[in-house]
Amino acid sequence: MFKRIMVPVVLQHVDRMERTLRVAADLACEYQASITYVAVAGKVPSAIASTPEKFAAELDLFAREQGDQAGIRTASLAVLSNDPGADLEARLLEAVKSTDSDLVVMGSHPPGVADALHLIGSHSAWLVRHTDVSVFVVR
Amino acid sequence: MVRKKAGLVRSREKRVGKEHVGDEQLIAELEEVYETDYEIGQDNVERLGLDMHNPVFFVSAGLIILFVLMSLLFPDAAKSGLEATKAWIQVTFDWIFLSAGNVFVLFCLALIVLPVGRIRIGGDDARPDFSLMSWFAMLFAAGIGIGLMFWGVAEPAGYYTDWYGTPLGIEAFTDQARAAALGATMYHWGLHPWAIYAVVALALAFFSYNKGLPLTIRSTFYPLLGDRIWGPAGNVIDVLAVLATIFGLATSLGFGAQQASAGLGFIFDISDGLTTQMVIIGCVTGAALISVLRGIDGGVKLLSNVNMLLALLLLLFVIFAGSLSSFVVNYGETLTGYANYILPLSSPINRSDDTFYHEWTIFYWAWWISWSPFVGMFIARVSRGRTVRQFLTAVLVVPTLVTTIWMAAFGGSGLDQIEQGVGQLADGIGDEALVLFQLLENLPLSAISSVLGICLVLVFFVTSSDSGSLVIDSITSGGKTDAPVTQRIFWATMQGVIAAVLLSIGGSAALDALQAGAVSTGLPFTFVLLAMCVSLALGLRHEHRLNQAVQS
Numbered sequence: 001m002f003k004r005i006m007v008p009v010v011l012q013h014v015d016r017m018e019r020t021l022r023v024a025a026d027l028a029c030e031y032q033a034s035i036t037y038v039a040v041a042g043k044v045p046s047a048i049a050s051t052p053e054k055f056a057a058e059l060d061l062f063a064r065e066q067g068d069q070a071g072i073r074t075a076s077l078a079v080l081s082n083d084p085g086a087d088l089e090a091r092l093l094e095a096v097k098s099t100d101s102d103l104v105v106m107g108s109h110p111p112g113v114a115d116a117l118h119l120i121g122s123h124s125a126w127l128v129r130h131t132d133v134s135v136f137v138v139r
Numbered sequence: 140m141v142r143k144k145a146g147l148v149r150s151r152e153k154r155v156g157k158e159h160v161g162d163e164q165l166i167a168e169l170e171e172v173y174e175t176d177y178e179i180g181q182d183n184v185e186r187l188g189l190d191m192h193n194p195v196f197f198v199s200a201g202l203i204i205l206f207v208l209m210s211l212l213f214p215d216a217a218k219s220g221l222e223a224t225k226a227w228i229q230v231t232f233d234w235i236f237l238s239a240g241n242v243f244v245l246f247c248l249a250l251i252v253l254p255v256g257r258i259r260i261g262g263d264d265a266r267p268d269f270s271l272m273s274w275f276a277m278l279f280a281a282g283i284g285i286g287l288m289f290w291g292v293a294e295p296a297g298y299y300t301d302w303y304g305t306p307l308g309i310e311a312f313t314d315q316a317r318a319a320a321l322g323a324t325m326y327h328w329g330l331h332p333w334a335i336y337a338v339v340a341l342a343l344a345f346f347s348y349n350k351g352l353p354l355t356i357r358s359t360f361y362p363l364l365g366d367r368i369w370g371p372a373g374n375v376i377d378v379l380a381v382l383a384t385i386f387g388l389a390t391s392l393g394f395g396a397q398q399a400s401a402g403l404g405f406i407f408d409i410s411d412g413l414t415t416q417m418v419i420i421g422c423v424t425g426a427a428l429i430s431v432l433r434g435i436d437g438g439v440k441l442l443s444n445v446n447m448l449l450a451l452l453l454l455l456f457v458i459f460a461g462s463l464s465s466f467v468v469n470y471g472e473t474l475t476g477y478a479n480y481i482l483p484l485s486s487p488i489n490r491s492d493d494t495f496y497h498e499w500t501i502f503y504w505a506w507w508i509s510w511s512p513f514v515g516m517f518i519a520r521v522s523r524g525r526t527v528r529q530f531l532t533a534v535l536v537v538p539t540l541v542t543t544i545w546m547a548a549f550g551g552s553g554l555d556q557i558e559q560g561v562g563q564l565a566d567g568i569g570d571e572a573l574v575l576f577q578l579l580e581n582l583p584l585s586a587i588s589s590v591l592g593i594c595l596v597l598v599f600f601v602t603s604s605d606s607g608s609l610v611i612d613s614i615t616s617g618g619k620t621d622a623p624v625t626q627r628i629f630w631a632t633m634q635g636v637i638a639a640v641l642l643s644i645g646g647s648a649a650l651d652a653l654q655a656g657a658v659s660t661g662l663p664f665t666f667v668l669l670a671m672c673v674s675l676a677l678g679l680r681h682e683h684r685l686n687q688a689v690q691s
Contacts, residue, residue: 085627
């Protein structure tokens, strides 16, 4: 049913993404699909890495670890952006196309006060509205 | 934390793998200097999906509210207090400002010719994020562009007619005064301001992109203060930078709204009042919000490119609509005036032109320096992938040359009109905001060129507000650039709200007060910037040694 699954990740917060990662891995096993972990990064240093090259290496390491744990085929895609704060959603949409994924599995918080505060709303809701592939939102 | 260390270890193995064993120890020793246990974002508070540095965000926000309230409740006391502070600073520390400005220019010129000029911002493999044209355009986005629009005609005209002092006390309306007017204006808008911005921008870009420190002002002091920059000292520097930026921007927006409203009144016969000013602030802030939401590429870069084309159009128009031959003469005069007067004007000794020296030069220097965290950080953000030499040449020399053309065209035409007794300019400067439009009125097609002028002014305001929000957000989120864009919306809105509230309740007195406060931060920042030069020199030398060790 699905051949290529894309999982957007925030490397700083992988500890909060356990359920999302497990759902994605289970689906990949079930359909014998591969997973591409996608992360959008700016070019300034972050808690994860001091340069974009090191960031990509960290993401690659993460993808391989996930693959070894679940016994699935995994890949990684580090998307660089001049302005990750504003570009995140557009870059994710491009990644869906460039990885040719047919399913996106991503985490999201339940709607609440914060969504009223953020005029722009949640990233997963935006992606659902702007892509024609299936999106699995994990809470 | 574990991941980060793993990354560091891997990169070092890769680096060490290339050269022979003897240098391994030296490289390890050198790399250790910049290894900090600080994790970017570790002091941040994440609530409601926001991501803010504690205490920088909260202290800045609190102080902003406090200052705005004080200047609204006691506008006259705040005005006299802060303006007295500003005046005292300008008179007492005049020689410090002037000498520091000279130091920054010499420092930048030295870095261009020294071997450290080869260092590439972001490492040897980094490639520029923006094309050369977009990059140049964005250099003017964060504040200088708007100034060139307003002062390009008014400043030389002011010096020539002794509107408010003349450079070196030269007698007004003489041939000598003409060359001095163009030369002194170039002195204020040439190498010196760009050197001030270049020092801050290069320091921020270097310590962030090459040394892995967060993109915030405090990081530039790592070689001097070490891990202490993460404590109170760093917090003070960052909060001061935020306050200088937001008050500088908000008061500029307030005064800018008054000036744009006067301009609109001049062109379109719209009533120049508080309502028009509020509409302008609302429109500029609204446009800035859209630009913020579109990000750097779709927002400020796009607008800067548009503005560069509009400015070029207006420039060519003024050159050809005036007369090409007088432009050539004026251009020669601007260059020779700049060359002849740069040394006497930058000497703090035996000055007899008190009004010009303090009210113009020192005011500008304090102003440039207080804006340097803002402009510097924005330039740093877009300058990855250039070498130090390219960076300084492009930030120091190219804008100065562009400005000579601008001043020769606009300032020169203004002086021509005064000499020939054409139009309102010949009667002297009444309202400095209208001078540009008075000039255009006496050239052909003034209906089109004036609209073009007002559009340029407004779009420059939008790019200032957008880039300012970007910078403040980066500082108040501890150097992160992936914080939710909601925070940038907050800062852009704050600028508009502060400008509108001050203008409508406190009037010009409240704006004057806060602007004096913002300019006063120029004094502490002068010392901060001088220390930054030392710090940057140490950092660059370290990087140079590291590169040599790796290559040998």
